[in-house]
Amino acid sequence: MTGMGRSGGGILVSMLVVLAWGCRHDTAPPRSPRAALADRAPVVPSPPVEAPAAAPVAAPSAPAPKSDIESEEYFVYDDLIRSEYCGEDIDLIVVADRTAFGHDEAGALNDAVEQMRVMLPHPQPETIDDFARRNAERRPLRADRFFRPRPQPGSNDRIVLGPMVKMISEREQEELFKGHDGWKRFYAAYPRSQGIVDVSAVGFNGDRTQALLYVGNQSHWLAGAGFYMLLEKKGDKWEIVAKNMCWIS
Secondary structure (H helix, E strand, O other): HHHHHHHHHHOOOOHHHHHHHEEEEEEEEOOHHHHHHHHHHHOOOOOOOOOOOOOOOOOOOOOOOHHHHHHHHHHHHHHHHHOOOOOOOEEEEEEOOOOOOOOOOOOOOHHHHHHHHOOOOOOOOHHHHHHHHHHHOOOOOOOHHHHEEEEEOOOOOOOOOOEEEEEOOOOHHHHHHOOOOOOHHHHHHHOOOEEEEEEEOOOEEOOOOOEEEEEEEEEOOOOEEEEEEEEEOOOEEEEEEEEEEEOOO
């Protein structure tokens, strides 16, 4: 065979090998060593995509404990009485033993609430609503809750505000004032007192920085008046910011 024949024969053999490979294998021919190494490399999983965190939901504020509200209520009474009814000649405060909001006739509470809305400057609606709710029924008052020791802000010292307090019942008032000498008999039983003070339950706003109540005081037959009072808490004290007279004698 000539050189050309041998060359042509080699080409022919190579073509036959390729054709034979294709006929015997359904898969692709072997890959390069680099590709084979890549196939054997461990597969590192992609980090999971985290869903965006949900915004935290604020927990509803817990209602103020009843004892805290009652403590603040008596602090309101203390500061109001000290401001309005204490003096050098007063050693005793006499308080009716049940709450009142003025006159007791039917519809009086609704009338009181409407008068507060109209006559007092800037009472918050929630303060008025709380006053109406807490005065739907008359409540007993306790002498030992008035003028209790109160913590002084920024100090461990404790201070006591105001004179002694005594309660008087409706029945006792009826007995004392049966005759024309009722006030003489009263002051014999309660010397150096301011007369008889009536207070309502106190209505507060949500954060207890505003307070609304009725207070009346009678010290003789023609010496008395009743008011709707609006107070604001300033520091550790309650201060009267507005009042509206609702009766006078």
